Amino acid sequence: MIQYRSHLSQELSAQMDGETVILSGWVHKVRDHGGLSFFDLRDRQGLCQVMIPTSIAADCPKLRSEFVVRIEGIVRKRPEGMINKKMKSGEVEIEATKVEVLTTSEVPPFTPDSSDESVLESTRLKYRYLDLRRERLQKNIILRHKLLQASRKFFTDESFIEIETPILYKSTPEGARDYLVPSRVHPGEFYALPQSPQTLKQLLMIAGFERYFQVAKCFRDEDLRADRQPEFTQLDIETSFMNQDELLALLESYIKYVWKECLDVELKEAFPHMGFDEAMSRFGSDKPDMRFKLELRDISEQVKDSDFKVFSSCVANGGKVIALPVTAADLAEKKCAMPNWSRKFFDGLNPAMATHGLKGVAWVKVLEDGSWQSPISKFFDEAAQKSLQNYLCLKPGDCVMFGAEASPVVENAMGQLRLLVTNEVGLIDPENSRNEWAFVWIKDWPLFEAESEDNRFFAAHHPFTRPTPEGEKILMSGDTSKFHDIKAEAYDLALNGYELGGGSLRIFDPTVQEAMFQALGFSKEEATKQFGFFIEALKYGTPPHGGVAFGIDRLAMLMAKESSIRDVIAFPKTARATDPMSETPSSVASDQLAELRIQVSKL
Numbered sequence: 001m002i003q004y005r006s007h008l009s010q011e012l013s014a015q016m017d018g019e020t021v022i023l024s025g026w027v028h029k030v031r032d033h034g035g036l037s038f039f040d041l042r043d044r045q046g047l048c049q050v051m052i053p054t055s056i057a058a059d060c061p062k063l064r065s066e067f068v069v070r071i072e073g074i075v076r077k078r079p080e081g082m083i084n085k086k087m088k089s090g091e092v093e094i095e096a097t098k099v100e101v102l103t104t105s106e107v108p109p110f111t112p113d114s115s116d117e118s119v120l121e122s123t124r125l126k127y128r129y130l131d132l133r134r135e136r137l138q139k140n141i142i143l144r145h146k147l148l149q150a151s152r153k154f155f156t157d158e159s160f161i162e163i164e165t166p167i168l169y170k171s172t173p174e175g176a177r178d179y180l181v182p183s184r185v186h187p188g189e190f191y192a193l194p195q196s197p198q199t200l201k202q203l204l205m206i207a208g209f210e211r212y213f214q215v216a217k218c219f220r221d222e223d224l225r226a227d228r229q230p231e232f233t234q235l236d237i238e239t240s241f242m243n244q245d246e247l248l249a250l251l252e253s254y255i256k257y258v259w260k261e262c263l264d265v266e267l268k269e270a271f272p273h274m275g276f277d278e279a280m281s282r283f284g285s286d287k288p289d290m291r292f293k294l295e296l297r298d299i300s301e302q303v304k305d306s307d308f309k310v311f312s313s314c315v316a317n318g319g320k321v322i323a324l325p326v327t328a329a330d331l332a333e334k335k336c337a338m339p340n341w342s343r344k345f346f347d348g349l350n351p352a353m354a355t356h357g358l359k360g361v362a363w364v365k366v367l368e369d370g371s372w373q374s375p376i377s378k379f380f381d382e383a384a385q386k387s388l389q390n391y392l393c394l395k396p397g398d399c400v401m402f403g404a405e406a407s408p409v410v411e412n413a414m415g416q417l418r419l420l421v422t423n424e425v426g427l428i429d430p431e432n433s434r435n436e437w438a439f440v441w442i443k444d445w446p447l448f449e450a451e452s453e454d455n456r457f458f459a460a461h462h463p464f465t466r467p468t469p470e471g472e473k474i475l476m477s478g479d480t481s482k483f484h485d486i487k488a489e490a491y492d493l494a495l496n497g498y499e500l501g502g503g504s505l506r507i508f509d510p511t512v513q514e515a516m517f518q519a520l521g522f523s524k525e526e527a528t529k530q531f532g533f534f535i536e537a538l539k540y541g542t543p544p545h546g547g548v549a550f551g552i553d554r555l556a557m558l559m560a561k562e563s564s565i566r567d568v569i570a571f572p573k574t575a576r577a578t579d580p581m582s583e584t585p586s587s588v589a590s591d592q593l594a595e596l597r598i599q600v601s602k603l
Helices: 121-126 135-157 198-206 244-263 276-283 309-316 328-332 343-354 382-391 409-425 469-477 480-485 510-519 524-537 552-559 590-596
Strands: 020-033 036-043 046-052 068-077 092-103 179-182 190-193 211-219 231-240 273-275 320-326 362-366 399-405 439-443 490-495 498-505 545-551
Touching: 020 046, 020 092, 046 068, 135 211, 135 244, 135 552, 198 211, 198 231, 198 524, 198 545, 231 244, 231 498, 231 552, 244 439, 244 490, 244 498, 244 545, 244 552, 273 276, 276 409, 276 439, 309 320, 309 399, 320 328, 320 409, 343 399, 343 409, 399 409, 469 480, 469 510, 490 545, 498 552, 510 524, 545 552
Parallel strands: 046 092, 273 439
Antiparallel strands: 020 036, 020 068, 036 046, 068 092, 179 190, 211 231, 231 545, 320 399, 362 399, 439 490, 490 498, 498 545
């Protein structure tokens, strides 16, 4: 019986000098040095060099990159001057005594040592199995494995129970579009792939398990971004009899544990806590990047009576004027120089910010003599200029940009401008900021989103989020004029401008849940049709409970210091939710559709 392997490449060392080994793997690169030829053998651990001596060269098969080979040979310690410090096995090479080709390979469209820049992403995804041979992606997938194993260990050690919930489930009326699965045995009826196991994990709390977790596959039919996929993996957690502070402390311990286990990084500082309103007013984002300053300032009060009608009329109509000061002092902390932006740069901000709801961006540069260079300087006398300059702590050489619009449009837009400026001045250097981990808890979220045109409220998180005690009183009163003031017992964890996970304490009183459904515009009949099983379950002794879901794909992306979750998923979809490799989605046979009683209508 053939033995394919006695060792992996990274198990070889100088202490094995003279030992006979058997290796198997892929030919990475072939090099011919006249009488001697060499090639690098690649396995799942890395590379090692194989030397083919002249004594077996005549009998050795011709090798090319990506051939799968089996090698018998002797470990030889390399001379001091020939050690390859770039390879873990670089102290040794294998002197082959036998080389056997197990399978050949056609010339691949790209090789594992190709850079991302030299290969189109569409080609990488079409030949994903070749792309996954590259060292970077192999490391990413192994890191993801470590993350999942560490996550399971942490929560198991904390007495949580891993429980699987169904993939074929019930369509929900909230959130993104569902992926629907037709039922053959119930014609005209559909399952939905879960957007989240939300009601199921709450039912597990009612069932008395108290501490649940699951590595859950979830599905959302929505437009994609670099950090979003139609199917994704989340670490789903729910627990009973814990208040918010206790739960956040546990979750923070989890994050610190996986950073230590997977990255050998010790996160010593406690994660700061920030209210939603504060995050929006200071950073224009509910997931602020805290690695740099450049904070927004609300100057509505300072300019409400100004002669610049764009500002004063906006405030008079209930809007806000938000400033983004860019100061040399803030940039110096990141060793960035203050840019000398031209009028052309500032004018170019207008179309960029128009997509975020701003009609224009006003700006001011403070000159060396303290005067303003700005198209709006004529609307502010010297005293007004000095007052605003002092309020914003501007010094000669600094500049400031302004947005005026209704809230929350202006905060969101100025938050985007903050990120644009960050990129322009190079505040986030990809190399120097790789080990910066700026975590922040965002709490006290609104319970409801703004009313839509049909005068209906929508849940900011989901319909099962518990309001604060003060908010619960307003909810139960039914006074819709005050619903905008209700805060939720909800929390998100952000890292470097990304949301890692979000959760909340849940409603456990059936009367409060009924009031929540009513506030969201559900009639009793509609609520019963959609959630009758859940409403019924709440009547049988529901404990106080809450939970969170962490996005595994996004966690792995940030831990691997990648910019796209596609690079930490083995077989991802494109931005158009397709798989070029398997040509998914695809049409199905007419007899399959007929069996499901489905007709396809082409628009």
